[in-house]
Amino acid sequence: MTALPLARPGGLGLLALLLLLAFTPPAQADAQAAQTHSAGSAEGIVSPLTDLIDDTADAATAHAGNRAIDASAPALVEGNEHTAAVPTAEEPGVSVAEVSIDERIRQLPHGSFNDRRAVAEELAMAGDPRVAGILTALADGRLLALDEPRARILIRDASGRLGRDAITGEPVSAELIAAGRRIPVHNPLRNTLRSLVAVATISDPAPERRATSLRRLLRDGVSPEMLDYLDARVEQETVPLVLDLLQTVRAMAHLESDYADQRLQAIEVLRGSLLAEVRVRLDAAAERDEDAAVRDSAAEAIDSIETRIAVYRFTENLFFGLSAGSVLLLAAIGLAITFGVMGVINMAHGELIMIGAYTTWFLQTLMPEALSASILLAIPAAFVVAGLVGIAMERGVIQFLYGRPLETLLATFGISLILQQAVRTLFSPLNRPVASPDWLSGSLYINPVLSLTWSRLYIVIFAILVFVALLLVMKKTSLGLKVRAVAQNRPMARALGVRTSWVDALTFGLGAGIAGVAGVALSQLTNVGPNMGQAYVIDSFMVVVFGGVGNLWGTLVGAMGLGMMTKFLEPHTGAVLAKILVLIFIILFIQRRPRGLFPKKGRAAEA
């Protein structure tokens, strides 16, 4: 017995095995012991079969002995309401709890580290909701034993002096906590405890927590005893994602099996997984497994996983590109009106976006408790505020500069400096914090390789909505008709009774308002500060020029094209170089097609 193969560092000790087997019906003990040995053999320790038989026999004896002791246990439990909650029948991996969970908890302070480990393992698989907290406290050295006036187990809060009773959960006074003595743990035990906490959490009611604990087990590996417990969980698990993880954890453990066909089966299961740990383990199997069929199967599984990962990576890039393109579209679409339709080089465009973002921030500070409402309200508000600023700009400055595009550039640049400084003086030169509502944070988890951020998904949808709305305004409303008429032939439009100066002001207001709406969306993605506009103005111009001036569809294609290009370059070159390459591309592209992707068609030799 002294040469027991399981006595490995950080693993299970002899006593642990004994105690564990003690609570396992003999029929299952065989299978379990077999797996225990296969786990051992994976580390290069092969145990003789005789040992196995001895172990099982000993375990059976011990089991019987424990049963005798346990029979008296319920009498010792005083006023325990948790006994009834202990799941028994649906957990075939764990023996019927003759000894209550409470009694086991009380055993924690006693005996050696190995005793403690054994008790902890048993507790972890009991499926009791209190266990995770107790084991965490034990690992952190916050689990205290109290002997006077009666034996109690206490949990000290992570914060310090206060605490609660581990069994009843009722708060206890600071004096009792101070009087409690820390239940000692050493590092190997602490490591085991971390895994055991994960095991205990597998039965947690919250699926996310179950998934987290399974991921932890996937990293730490699973002992054969835990494996049986996992087998039992398979039938109870209803959430597909967690079930997948559970199967993966089991298959990973089966991959350590002595039997080649079991390993092959495990590989079949793992073939569908995209997790990094699985990948590493399969690599090892493909290289080092003693069985050729297993090696081949593992290699094949890796191939299929790699193909799938490549597909998902591509999808991810596509999504990143789409969302980056949407950001560009939102930023540029207002400019497509002011620059594209009216021919005004509006360098203050970025500052109009900034005004929209500040409107969002301002509404949030007005109504801090209604986050979602403030964001939704910010959309029309930003449109109006930025639109009014735009109309003021047009009436105050730009109307004197029509036909001199290069001068509008200088004047609007001056306006942009004034607006920036105005924001700095009015609010602060520092960035303003803009909060995101819950439905905008977090991400849509699809698989380990691919998850889509909600905020970016919404940006894509929002950008398309804004685009469609603007397209409708331009094509279906009388304002849109007048705008197009003035853009095509100003004198003729005026001759037909269109008030061109009024149309100019409204068009510029529309473009500015759209920029403000873009600012609401961008406030959810980036910092809101006086300089935020500058980050977008150059990109916006690139998009409009690339797509073709005066063409909304060109702006859409241009934005998406540049967004995709940047995101597909980024993995290979890094963000900055990708941006430089895109800029060089645009410079070269303009040489080929000086009027953009979709040029305005006309007979005039000079635009």
Added chain:
Amino acid sequence: MLTQRLFLSDWGGLTVLVLLLALMVAVPIANLVVPPDSPWHLSTYWVALLGKFLTFALLALSIDLIWGYAGILSLGHGAFFGLGGYAMGMHLTRQIGDRGVYGNPELPDFMVFLSYESLPWYWWGFDMFWFAMLMVVLVPGLLALVFGWLAFRSRVTGVYFAIITQALVFALMLAFFRNEMGFGGNNGLTDFKEILGFSVQARETRVGLFVISALAVILAYLAARFIVTSRFGRVLVAVRDAENRARFAGYRVEHYKLWLFVFSAMLAGIAGALYVPQVGIINPGEFSPLRSIEAVLWVAVGGRGSLFGAIIGAFAVNGAKTWFTTAYPEVWLFALGALFVLVTVFLPRGLVGLFRRRTREDQP
């Protein structure tokens, strides 16, 4: 005849030339000869500041040459200015030798810090002054040649040209911010010790650089004046006013524009090279699109299409900037912004336009 062309035909230009010459003589005397306690003494700070303004004037002159006379608005002239500055900065960095923090005689400090094994090939030769000076004009000139050839050949004009020059300078800024480029990344090149054996900190060197800058502006002005009064210059004005008509009249419009653009880029490169030893640092900030647009403003404020107006504009705007940023720092951007708006709306011909009668020749 030539005197008539260069000097006498343009009284405003002549006045500015005389002022520059006076400055070139008066400033060294006021700094070096006049004793420090005299009210006529000019501190070295002022010498360096005026020297910096002179390099800005040279940059403005180069912009006015293409914008005012060929109608090419470049929002990326900072690219050429910065490249010239980096060429000079590289020479000065090589001159540091083993006096850097790490004391490595072969590699500049930042390369030791980034664990370079040896000097990158594009740094070769910059320890020689003549080579560095050649690069000051060659690198901006070549970039302008390639960029201009591509752009003018495909008839990229006006707004489109302005925007792609902005893309150019923006791309350069991003590139020079990268440490991998081997130009000192974010920090740029600084900590210069000496130029041609003279300490860059010394008063005499400052005055010397000031005089050279003034001389450069005067010579550049004369060269530009020579160009715009020549037949070549007449064609340029025709191109500016009616590009297609000039083309249909049989002129190879793109050649005229290209050579002027290259010359202008070289002037900007020289301006950058003179700027760096006087301010003691060159970093990627010089490539920021904002700087380039600001330089266009100097020309707009002074009055485009008059050459000397650009010099006046550079001095006026930068003088105002220096005064505002020390006296009322928050107000400066308001003032600069308002200047942009007021000048474009009310003074389309700049400050010069206030003093000059409208003549047909000057119609933009």
